[in-house]
Amino acid sequence: MKIQRNVLRQRGMGFVQMIATIAIIGILSGVALLKMSTLRDRGEKQLLESHVVTFNVAAKLYTNSGGSLAGLTSAQAVVDKLKTVASNGEKIAGFSGSLIDPRLVAIEQTDEEAATEGEWRAIWDPVLKAFELVDRGSKGIKAFRIDSTTTPGAVVTEERQATFELAATESGVGAWVWDFDRETVSSVSPVTTVVDGDVGLDIDPTVVNSTRSQLLQPSLIPGPSTYPLMDYGIVGKDIAITNPNDEAVSQLLASINGSAWSIVANGGSVNVPPGGSLSTFAQVKPGSEDLYFSSHVLTGRYEGLTVQLSAPNISTSASAFHPLSMTAITLTLTRAPNTES
DSSP: OHHHHHHHHHHHHHHHHHHHHHHHHHHHHHHHHHHHHHHHHHHHHHHHHHHHHHHHHHHHHHHHTTOOOTTOOSHHHHHHHHTOEETTGGGOSSOOSOSSOTTEEEEEOOHHHHTSTTOOEEEEETTTTEEEEESSSSOOEEEEEEOTTOOGGGOOEEOOOOSSOOOOOSTTTOSSTTOOOSSOOSOOOOEEEEETTEEEEEEOTTOOOTTOEEOOOOEEESOSSEEEGGGGTTTOEEEEEEOOSOTTTEEEEEEETTOOOEEEOTTOEEEEOTTEEEEEEEEEOTTOTTTEEOOOOEEEEEEEEOOOOOOOEEEESOSOOOTTOOOOOOEEEEOOOOTTO
C-alpha cells in the first residue's frame, strides 16, 4: 500500500510539473511574440521615416525643376505628382523625369487605423510644403510597396514651367543647346535667356574670344549656408549682392528658387526663404557686348536650422498645502531664457 501511494504521489507531481512547464512556455511565447511585434512596428516606422526623407528631397527637386505642388493637400496627390515625367523635358533646366519610382504604390490607412493613436503615418503639410511623420490626427499613408505590374505606358506626363527658355541652335544640331544629335559639334550658339525683354547670360564656353573679357561673379553676403530660422524673419533672410565689376558695363541679376531673373542694384539685397536657393550673375549692359561677356551663374542654398526652446518656469506661492484646505495657491509662469523666442 505504501509503495502504491508513493507511485501515485510521484505520478501526481509529474502531472503538476507538466502543467507548470506548459504555463511557463506559454508566458515565454507571449513575451517573445510581444517583442517581435514591437521590433516589427519599430522597423515599419523607420522604413516609413526613410521614405519621408526621400520624398521631401524629391519634392524640392520637383519644384526647383519647374513642377508645381500648389493646391495639393494629401500625401497621395503629391506622391502621384512626383511620379510624373515632364513632356517638355528638353526645355527644363533641372530634373525632367520621375523623382520617385513610378512602381511605388502608397498604402493608405483605414479610418479605424487613422483614429488610433500610435499608428504612424506620412502626411503632406501644404503650408510647409513637406511630408511629415505623425502618429495621430490626419489620415495618411502607412506603408509603400512596389507594383511589379506597372508598365512604362502607365507613367503620366505633364508640362512643367521652364525656369528659362534656351536659344535654338544651328540647324542639324537640335532644338536646344544640350540636345545634340550629331557626334561632333564644331561650335555652339551662346546660351541666352530673356530678362525684361533684354538678352543676357551670353556665355559661350566653347569659343575662345580674346577680344572680350568675362565679367567676375557677384559676391553674396552672407554666403550660402545653414542659419537659425529666426534669422529669416517673416519675409526671408536678407542677402546682399555686390558687383565686383564696373557698373558702367555691367549689372546684377538674381533669381530666387528658379523664379524669373530680376535686376538688383549693386549692394542691394534680396530675401531668401529657409531652404531656398539664390542664383545671381553679372550681365553685360547694352553697348559693351564687344568688350565683355557675362559672368558664370553663382548659385547657393540657404537652409534653416530649427532650435528647440526650453520649457517655461513654474513657481508656486506655497510649497505644500493640506488637501482639505480651501487656501488658494498662486502659480506663476515665467519665460525661459530663450534668446530665440
